[in-house]
Amino acid sequence: MSEIPQDGQPVGRVPLATNRDVARARKAVGAVMDEGRARPIQKTRFVTAVSEITRNAIVHGGGGVLMIYAHALPRAISVACRDEGGGIENVEEAMRDGFSTAGSLGRGLGGAKRLVDAFEIESTPGGGTTVRMMSRT
Amino acid sequence: MADTKDQLVALLNEQFDAIVEAWIATQKDEGVRRSDLFSAKETRAQTVRLLTAFRNGVAEAETGEDLDLRADEWAELRETLSDLGRERVERGMTPTEMATFVAALKSPLFHSLRERMAGSPDALIEEVWHITRIVDAFALYTTEVFIAERELVIERQRTEMLELSTPVVQLWDDILALPLIGTMDSVRAQDVMENLLEAIVERKAEIVIIDITGVQTVDTQVAQHLLRTAAAVRLMGAECVISGISPRIAQTMVQLGVDVGEVVTSGSIQNALTYAFRKVGVRIAAEETPKGSRV
Amino acid sequence: MSDAAALFHVEDVLLVSIRDDIDDTDILDLQERLSESVARRDVQGVVIDISDLEIVDTFVGRVLGQLAKIAKLLAADTYIVGMRPAVAMTLVELGMTLPEMRTALNVTQAVRRLRESR
Structure with missing residues (x-):
């Protein structure tokens, strides 16, 4: 798994408050990928991962914001999803399939990681969670 | 400046x-x-x-x-x-x-x-x-x-x-075959799956036979790829049959603890094809008069 | 509910068409509406067309699975049709193989299979 380069140009921002914002986030990221002429499989994988992490931020993190970045060399798209929630006590455990704190099926984070080219998560108990993901386009 | x-x-x-x-x-x-x-x-x-x-x-x-x-x-x-x-x-x-x-x-x-x-x-x-x-x-x-x-x-x-190395072959109306040859790494497995699924949509296939006679080794990873492909084929609305499982590969798969679940498997591609014909309602019968009896 | 999903009755089959911009709230509404429709009329089968969907995540996958289970309790089989290759590959990667649902390439094939299984 590669690292997310720092040279991204911000190309979109979606506030995450209600569960309708998950669909807005999907749409915004999908539009950026269409512009970058991503292949259907890349688009579906990445947008699905975005759907998982934004829903996670709304349901478990009490809302937050999704930033979308475009990278030139190599061509890629990345997102940073930040929430102001209680943070995750045990990140490793949360990444495991089947882990859930709120009755969901808990395939979200681990599943999202498998769908992208780079995945980073930062969480401090009480200080919110930030997930960054990248897909080459 | x-x-x-x-x-x-x-x-x-x-x-x-x-x-x-x-x-x-x-x-x-x-x-x-x-x-x-x-x-x-x-x-x-x-x-x-x-x-x-x-x-x-x-x-x-x-x-x-x-x-x-x-x-x-x-x-x-x-x-x-x-x-x-x-x-x-x-x-x-x-x-x-x-x-x-x-x-x-x-x-x-x-x-x-x-x-x-x-x-x-x-x-x-x-x-x-x-x-x-x-x-x-x-x-x-x-x-x-x-x-x-x-x-x-x-x-x-x-x-x-x-695309050249993994041709999807149309065997009959609604029946596709994918003869796999060589080694299967994750990247290749992903591409093979994509090709196959696209072909299912294009040709409206109901049954897909994946023949692994030409695959050199079947380890846990390759078996996982095959089963995932079968799962994706099913999600698309078609059925997947895996053929060409030699006795040696069957032994390996059992030793590795690979469970093929509901995926239909067969030793030979003939058996797979017979199964596929039955599923799409095609009957193959020998001609009634043997050729030799004609004068 | 918005028009993100449309329901049609064709004889004893309930056809559902889902649009790409469906959101979480819409799909929960759909689950409700669909359960009522299946129970109220004598529906033998439910066919859900998702050919418009570019994304099916774990949430939508789970709701679809629950839909199939509810329909089964009300004596109807559920077919999911028209799934795009990219969606199928992504769902398998997420470990969601939707075993509770039947699948078909398109609506015609699903309706034929429903008739044959009777």
């Missing part, structure tokens, strides 16, 4: 056409104007476009110590380079030729400067240094773009080769 920038912008504006001509001439001298690849007209149009973008960038952007070709002001130049790079990669130009082509801009600029600033050698040196830095950054960026474009071409060729 503002003075040197103004000088350069003025120079580019006033002597634009002359610089274009001189740049083309230098390309010719340095042997990078590939007349075999581009006509004189194309070369001129490209050179004009590139120099226009360069001039607009110099006029707008920071060109001093903080020169950064990734800044917004250079967007036009980056886009032009991307387009030219793609075209040149497609026509077989090398990265060295491409970088030399950009660096060839220095010579006409220096030449014009020497005439304009003959009276002030200190300012001239300053300006030469200024231009060198911009054009070098320009040439470096060009190489990066060029290599990125080349990687895209390589990736495309790899995909094309893969």
Whole structure:
């Protein structure tokens, strides 16, 4: 798994408050990928991962914001999803399939990681969670 | 630094056409104007476009110590380079030729400067240094773009080769077969799956036979790939049969603890095909009169 | 509910067409509406067309699975049809193989299979 380069140009921002914002986030990221002429499989994988992490931020993190970045060399798209929630006590455990704190099926984070080219998560108990993901386009 | 920038912008504006001509001439001298690849007209149009973008960038952007070709002001130049790079990669130009082509801009600029600033050698040196830095950054960026474009071409060729190596064969109406040969790594498995699923949509297949007679080794990973492909095929609305499982592979799979679940498997492709025919309602029967009995 | 999903009755089959811009709230509404429709009329089968969907994440996958289970309790089989290759590959990667649902390439094939299984 590669690292997310720092040279991204911000190309979109979606506030995450209600569960309708998950669909807005999907749409915004999908539009950026269409512009970058991503292949259907890349688009579906990445947008699905975005759907998982934004829903996670709304349901478990009490809302937050999704930033979308475009990278030139190599061509890629990345997102940073930040929430102001209680943070995750045990990140490793949360990444495991089947882990859930709120009755969901808990395939979200681990599943999202498998769908992208780079995945980073930062969480401090009480200080919110930030997930960054990248897909080459 | 503002003075040197103004000088350069003025120079580019006033002597634009002359610089274009001189740049083309230098390309010719340095042997990078590939007349075999581009006509004189194309070369001129490209050179004009590139120099226009360069001039607009110099006029707008920071060109001093903080020169950064990734800044917004250079967007036009980056886009032009991307387009030219793609075209040149497609026509077989090398990265060295491409970088030399950009660096060839220095010579006409220096030449014009020497005439304009003959009276002030200190300012001239300053300006030469200024231009060198911009054009070098320009040439470096060009190489990066060029290599990125080349990687895209390589990736495309790899995909094309893969399509050649895993042909999806239509055996009957609604029945497809995919004979797998060689080794299966994760990347290849992913591509094979994609090809197969696209073929199912295109040909409205109901049954897909994946024949693994030609697969060298079936380890846990390969088995997982096969089962995932079968799961994806089912999600699409078709059924997957895995054939060509030799006794040796069957043993390995059992030892590895691979559970094929509800996926239909068979030793030979004949059995798989018989199963497929039954599923789509086709009956194969021998002719009733044996040929030998005819007089 | 918005028009992100449309329901049609064709004889004893309930056809559901889902649009790409469906959101979480819409799909929960759909689950409700669909359960009522299946119970109220004598529906033998439910066919859900998702050919418009570019994305099916774990949430939508789970709701679809629950839909199939509810329909089964009300004596109807559920077919999911028209799934795009990219969606199928992504769902498998997420470990969601939707075992509770039947699948078909398109609506016609699903309706034929419903008739044959009777």
